[in-house]
Amino acid sequence: MRTETVPLSGPSPGTTRTLTRHHWGQEGARPKIYLQGGLHADEMPGPLALYHLMQLLDLAEAEGRIVGHVVVVPLANPIGLSEWLLHKPVGRRDLEGAHNFNRGYPDLAALAGDGLEGQLGADPAANVATIRAAFGKALAGAKIETEVDELRIRLMEATHDADIVLDLHCDHRAVMHFYASTARPEITDLLGRCTGAELALIEDSSGGNAFDEAHTAPWRALRDRFGDKVPQPCFSTTLEYRGQLDVSDAVAAEDAGGLMTFLVELGALTGEADPAHGPAEEMPLAGAVEFMAPIGGIVTWVTDPGDRVAEGQLLGHVTDPAARRREDLLAPTTGILFRQELWTTCLKGQGLCHVAGHESRRQGDLLSN
Template identity: 30%
Template sequence: MDVSEIIIPGDTPGTEWRLPVLRFKGRDPKAPKIYIQAALHAGEVPGTALLHFLCERLRRAEDQDRILGGITLVPQANPIGAAQSHFGDLQGRFDLGSRTNFNRDFPLISIADRATLIEELDDYPATDRLKRQLLHMALGADLVLDLHCDDESLQYAYIDEAFWPEASDLAAALDMEAVLLSDGESSAFEEAVGFAWKYEIPGERRSMLPGKLSVTVELRGKRDVDPALAKRDADGLWRFLTARGIVSDEPVAPAAFAGPAAPLDNVEIIRAPEGGAVLFHRTIGDRVVEGQCLATIITRPGQVDGSIDLQAPQDGLILTRTSDRLVRRRGDLMKIVCAGPSKTSREAGTLES
């Protein structure tokens, strides 16, 4: 295993950030190359734990000459966000300087222009340098996994329709309970990777990308970080690497992916109409029917008509839930995956900011 560091100068004198990169060299030039990063949102660390245990298996495989395809791992992809705290709370999702989500505003370029990402880096602030170098590394691979997690959540993934259903093997290997089929219309990391491949010939868009994969994996919730889960997820990812011919091992065929694969338009986001204390009647993994009570918000405690009940707009599977119990007006409470489209209009791109 080769360990190196990318040094990112800070935007003020005397500061810099160090980005460790772990690489395993493949012995078969025809085997796929894979890039995996975790904790781009710095407080989301289930993927960091997964990669820690996966590396144990990869080192053993390396000693036995069983690494076929090149593997690049970035277990802590955002040292800038990891250093941001506000009154003791980690602020790893948004850059405090620019107020930009660390998983937005990645450059949308053609793969033909990959080299330009790391040219004249001194012209860019630290957060942009970080994003450009992460994207540059990812575009050197065939398969790209960006490991995140939600708040309280089942295991699921955002997968561009250009990679589906080929990517169902990943969904099965990681025991995902749902897949959200994205439209590739945002500047998030995994969609910037897909954009570069789709526009390999500038101005000409490819709708299918066989042999390629760029996915955001949501590894349950923020608190789902323990050795048993991390080892189980590492085993699942190992099965995927074996099936795709990146490592050599006895193949174990995972069960077929059985969860829903729904477009983003079929996701109902339940929001708080007013602020208050939220009392949930249903939790993640529950299947609900239209009209079923999901939550009560106590808006004016002790007063007549001091609470609001929220009902399911249609049948579906509760995929995520907020861990907050004091919520703001229009705050997101739940995501429900449904068979039909939501009546709430949605702009192209991601579900949330």
């Protein structure tokens, strides 16, 4: 194991932060698998699972089982981790500009595409290497204005050439689910079987260039531009490890075991692996529909994340006790109620839950802010 400490330059005199990356296996070994947690810095199930995973990786290393290159960044957002407001972690957005830490990653196809004109030949493997080198060069020359820009670039310096990128998040109250593109369906299937995720939300373009999409969309864009001499070698996902309060060593240790199975199945480690679950149910991200609060008030539920619901079914209530008024929360589509808001109060018009269905109902930007 090798630990790398990456300095961020700091937003003002006298303030600096660091990003810590841990590596197992040799630089350049394949597959290269990258895992990070805490990009939304108030989401701790992923970082705790990675703490347990790293102990398992140390054991595997001692047993000589590391074949590929595994990179773990357990806390990917030192900026967000330090941002507390009124005794609560903020985590999701930077306090300077209110930007979501998981949006606005560099568009590698736009940055590197022109330089690849005339550089690609008939050998797909050689083209992958050429494109990855071009991505690295583009990142090295990318414009950095703010500390958050710098964080985005430093994260992608370690990921632009990875075969597999897992960005571990969590939701408010939720069952385990993940977001993936259509690029590597066999890996989508494998990830579900290794982790036990109940739902895979599939979309090639979600809008906003989130961290996961910043690794798959460029390959698709370059394929559109240069044709099928450009393969799609990268699988990237946002894996939602249930809800914000689902933080326990027992669950994290089990999740780390699932990730080890995934690493073995991918060939990054040698050893025996037996995925313990069935594949996640795949649904289009455009079929995940949100229900908005009809009034402000107190939120109560008669359902739980993971429940199968039918469109129009009663999910819970919003109550305004001052006005002695109560409104129903109804399923906006038929499918899996996979997430609910954590808070027990709401504002009028606030999103309260999502139901994922097989029927695409939405267009445009498909992610919440």
